[in-house]
Amino acid sequence: MSKPLEILQKYWNHDAFRTPQEEVIASVLSGKDTFVLMPTGGGKSITFQVPAMMMDGICLVISPLIALMKDQVANLHNRGIKAIALTGGIHQDEIIDLLDNCEFGNFKFLYVSPERLQNDWILERIKNLPVNLIAVDEAHCVSQWGHDFRPAYLKISKLKEYFPKIPFLALTASATKRVQEDIIAQLELEKPAVFTKSFARENLAYMVFNVEDKLHLMEQILKKNKQPSIIYVTNRKACTDTVRQLQSLGFSSTYYHGGLSSKEKDNHMKLWMDEKVQIMVATNAFGMGIDKANVKTVLHLHIPPNLENYYQEAGRAGRNGEKAFAVLLTNPSDVIHVESQFLSILSDKAFLNLVFLKLCNYFQIAYGEGIDEKFNFNINHFCTKYSLPIVKVYNALQFLDRQAIINLSQEFSEKITLQFIIPSKEVMRYMSLHKQDEEIILTVLRNNPGIYDSQSIINVSLIAKKSNSDENKVMAILHKLHEKQVIELHAKNNDATITFNEVREDERTINRVAKYLDVQNKLKISQLKSVVDYIKEDKICKNKLLLNYFGETIAKDCGVCSYCISKKKTKTNFAILHEKIIGLLEIQELDSRDIQKLTKYPKDDVIFALQNLLETDSIIVKSNNNYSIKIQK
Template sequence: MSLYHEILKRYWGYDAFRDLQEEIITSIGEGKDTLGLMPTGGGKSITFQVPALAKEGMCLVITPLIALMKDQVENLKSRDIKAIAIYSGMTRQEIIVALENCIFGNYKFLYISPERLDTEIFRVKLRSMNISMITVDESHCISQWGYDFRPAYLKIAEIRELLPDIPVLALTATATPEVVKDIQQRLHFKKENVFRMSFERKNLAYIVRNTDNKTGEILHILNRMPGSSIIYVRNRKRTKETTLFLQREGITADFYHAGLNNDVKDLRQKRWQSGECRVMVATNAFGMGIDKPDVRTVIHLDLPDSPEAYFQEAGRAGRDGEKAYAIILYANSDKAALKKRISDTFPEKDYIKQVYEQLNYYYQMAMGDGLGCMFDFNLEDFCRRYKHFPVPADSALKILTQAGYIEYTDEQDNASRLLFTTRREELYKLREMGEQADLLIQTILRSYTGVFTDYAYIHEDSLAMRTGLTRQQIYDLLIVLAKRRILDYIPHKKTPYIIYKRERVELRHLQISKTVYEERKERYEARIKAMLEYVTSETACRSRMLLHYFGEKNEHNCEQCDTCINRKKNNGVTDSSYNVLRRQILEMLSVQQRTPADLARLIEADKEEIAAVIRFLLDKGEIQMEDGMLQTKNTTFANN
């Protein structure tokens, strides 16, 4: 048994790797820069965790998903693997402790958000770390052609210069051909090296239902298709409304969005994963890192704004390989709503400049000041004070982030954490603190490990239950202990952050480049157009449309999406006959134009079947007729 298989069995309990995992692991293990394209649920984390455990030193994992980062660190710790994370919102003291542990603490994984790569403290400490490999998760974020470009990812190339001989493993679940090429160039791959899993999901049926009664359609689907389900909606308010509707109809359901606190999110996720709750109604905040194999239906009540986002969310259905359904409920009014997102996501440049100026007033930032300053940020309060609608204001702040003026982090729910700053032996001399303080200290030491070397996440409610004290008493005692410098205590806080990446500039010097604004807006519009083509097409195989978008050519229809089923009903042609006749017709027409009668004479098949396939290819747009002559036609995304 190879070392990789031994590690897989020891830490994860599996006897064999899944498709493509071993090939990627072998490639990065041999020191080759490697790009792995693996759809949602493909087991990406194994591809860097196993080779990192086989190597001396520590794996640097760069990822923008803070919630996923925390989950993976906790998951590794539960397997007795030393892992640590650094992200926006941590105090300088926490970051220093984490970095020192990476140098001296024999850690195997350092998870870090891309924005932290650019800090001086990180770059200084990095020189003393023994880095074995670099993993870039969600690597499509490095490409300006990607659907979620983040400027901070461009700093990874500079990190490579500091670690010239360290191989990079880039991972993503969604990348078009141009993005695949761009990722490798921007990460300075020594040689192109791509491992691709097919994006085809043979057990997953893609369905689009055109309906003005979406709630009624949800009931119809859930009553016909048993099993676990996710319903995706666009905003937080709608998660609750839809959940209450389902509960009134006797279906167990919960809602989930980024605005809930961690304890509530964890509880609801566990109830859904255990099957106690059947349906999770959620925004796109739900799903990352959640590996529930038996989801039978993923239903979209609102349209995603890109095929990439849809493919990821739909891909959470049927990970067990059993039949599952990804269903979009589409009303004609959705088209206008989706197009409105363009102006919401890319407000006018003058509006963006106004938001920047008001942000400076909000923090009383003087001209020339600000570089490196970090502030809690309350979007609701900001919008109320300056009379903005939240969606365009949020978009303006994100564009200012893209332009490099600020860093605007998403809302984070940071649990309370603490670190003992006194040595263990000195704690026993502190009896004068009183019985309650002594009881709390002893309970913390029994409940949490590593509290003398690293910040531990704690729950005041849990400590209250274990000690018999109230939550307020726990909080007050921890504040006292912190003031006495016995420990460092950071209470729970839930907030986004604004970090100034540059000093405040005058508005006439504020530059929002064509790359940041016009080119990104153009690509955003193209994705929305592709999404609308997907839901409005009535003839093209849904699976083939998605596969073609991601650069995967295939010659067969899925035979299980709504358009394939409708074609079979309407044409009366068997699947095998259709594929054979289609290929023959297209081959003949690629050579020269022909009449339908010519094709019927030249092809040995039932004439009714030939006529049915010709009609379908005309409807689908694969061929066209001019002056009675049939000819091939250039295909587009929607017609492939």
């Protein structure tokens, strides 16, 4: 049998393991249940992929993240390793074919969502597979105290009955002590080997700045650190607005959010990965599988919902081991705004029931029907139709997704339908006069019987592949045919797809999961409070605060965070600063930013000095926010 390092070198081209990858692999190979807490970027997937390649049979990987499953399967394929993912929206016949491949095709990895394991017939098929390892990714989802609880995870332990001698490997990147203990209990891990890698990042400086002008400080930070950077914002509009502001300041930047098509995401990502632009502005949709070692700065313009998310996003900086910065910018109104907004978008049972009822009506699903039906979905259109608040609806849909009632796939799609509106003889005549279009038109006709009779959905990528063309050319020809009134063409953009995992039962459906809603709402409020405490606390090292949240205690301050830096500053002599400000204002009127630049004192000290001078009537502030000497009468 090959050794772990040989497998790592052969398939992943790495010469050494990171701590504690090798120890985890040894535990798995010895047949022990194993729990791993390894912060983001630590290489968790290697700990199940390498041992699975060393053993006969197939590794069952359970993950809730469709995008991550697809990403890992694609990466394995690129390494010449056979892998399959049973993602949402796949019809039963296709699932049967995929499971046949797993059983008879020498596949090494089968990725499934926990919801798939709730289908008895799928579970029956999996029971017959030669499973050599069961890896539970995002294992914090099994705990009600985790930041992404999914009830379907509670059923995973049932696999112990069918595979009593097969080791379980539970993996998570962020879990408090309470959640760690809950994971081990809920998955029924038997005397597991436990590996927890410290959350400490010695090269990462955590900075929190309370400023009135975020854009100005952001500009200063990015000018000082010109290496690749990520700026996290809360929504799509903020993505494009921030990019526009950055470009006006001379910074090269692009953006990434869930509303982009796969091609747009890839193009924007490549610009940043190839360092043709310095800055990626993104929502939390950005991050899956991102492995760029030289990110210097991760900057949050808005308050994140919990410290688990913040730690993971901030941790994308400095993976090369060099000093890097995780900066969180707030202003005095942020905390008040985020707390009031946060409470206003939490769903109660009545609102959840309303959204589900409207969703079923929107797609015309009859009572007792709808299971496995898949629909394109535009949330803006849905909310406009029923006069519902978008963010609150989105949160309700996410909750329904986590409860496995629906599958919400936030993958941008463009639904193309067309119908030929001239007789087939006329179509043949058109092709004889336009030979350059013939192959694509014939491919459309061959793959869509009935296209003369009604609107048919067109798979543009399939047409492009079968006609040895590309998607842009296919679309160009379809638009030309539409203009020449050969076809009637409809193209509709959608933010997402929704698959119904259950039959419609209205209140009975919601009643079953409502018990989790109250617990999750209380947890979210508690988590937001932890973020606010992290921001407001100005007498404790920021690194200490974060580590303490995740159950680690350290004695020494980090020496590099915003708190530690503030301690090192020499005490300002305000008498001298007052004199300098008076001297400058005797020459001309200035605003606070100009005064700070000219005096070269810290911004907070300048503001404090200006307040003192205003209180003593030494200066005045004008309507244009400029300061000047008060003229004595």
